[in-house]
Amino acid sequence: MIDSAANDTERTAVAAAIDGELRLLDPTVRVSATEARALFDPEFIEVGASGRRWTYEEMLAALPELDGGAEDGPRFEPSGMRGVLLAPGLVHLTYETVIDGRRARRSSIWRHCAGTGWRLYHHQGTPVPED
Numbered sequence: 001m002i003d004s005a006a007n008d009t010e011r012t013a014v015a016a017a018i019d020g021e022l023r024l025l026d027p028t029v030r031v032s033a034t035e036a037r038a039l040f041d042p043e044f045i046e047v048g049a050s051g052r053r054w055t056y057e058e059m060l061a062a063l064p065e066l067d068g069g070a071e072d073g074p075r076f077e078p079s080g081m082r083g084v085l086l087a088p089g090l091v092h093l094t095y096e097t098v099i100d101g102r103r104a105r106r107s108s109i110w111r112h113c114a115g116t117g118w119r120l121y122h123h124q125g126t127p128v129p130e131d
Contacts, residue, residue, distance in 0.1 A: 014083035016118045017091035017110035024120065025076040025097070030069040036060055041111055041119035049104045049125035067099050074100035089113070096128070103128040 020039050029035045037060060046054040054062070063069060068076045081095035089112035097104050104125045111121040 009088075010085040013085050013089075013091050013112070013118075014093075016112075017083055017093055017108070018081055020110060020118050020120060021081065021093055021095075021108055022078065025068060025078060027069055027071045027073075027075065030066070031064040031071075033060060033064075036063055038116075039120055041113075041121040044120055044122070046123040047125075049102075049127045091118075097125075 023029050024036070024039055029039070040056055040059060042056055044054075044056040044059060046059060048054060067074065077098045078095050079097075081093060083091050083093045086092050086109075091110040091112075093106075093108040093110065095106050097106060104127050106126075107124045108120060109122040110118050112118050
């Protein structure tokens with residue numbers, strides 16, 4: 001969701017980040033090293049829902065085997081995705097996912113670089129306890 005009060009620059013930036021985030025949740029992208037590499041910033045860091053810290057190379061190597069990577073397996077179901085332009089070339093997204101009955105709150109920072117476009121710079125997932 002993009003704030004209706006946002007200007008065109010903010011709307012465009014947030015829409016690009018949301019598009020990238022949704023692509024990274026797609027199993028066909030998760031199993032393609034080429035597609036995933038184009039969406040992750042080389043300085044990428046994640047603190048996963050498990051508490052594990054992931055680097056760019058670790059994430060690219062593991063992504064096809066992580067949840068949501070199998071075409072015929074459980075898929076991420078995102079909801080409530082919102083974004084805000086923090087500064088020129090920097091977008092913060094928040095949303096929730098459900099996969100295989102497990103819910104998590106997620107936060108991503110997308111960074112725009114000339115020549116490469118929008119890439120995921122930082123991500124954190126926090127499990128939501130049942131009730």
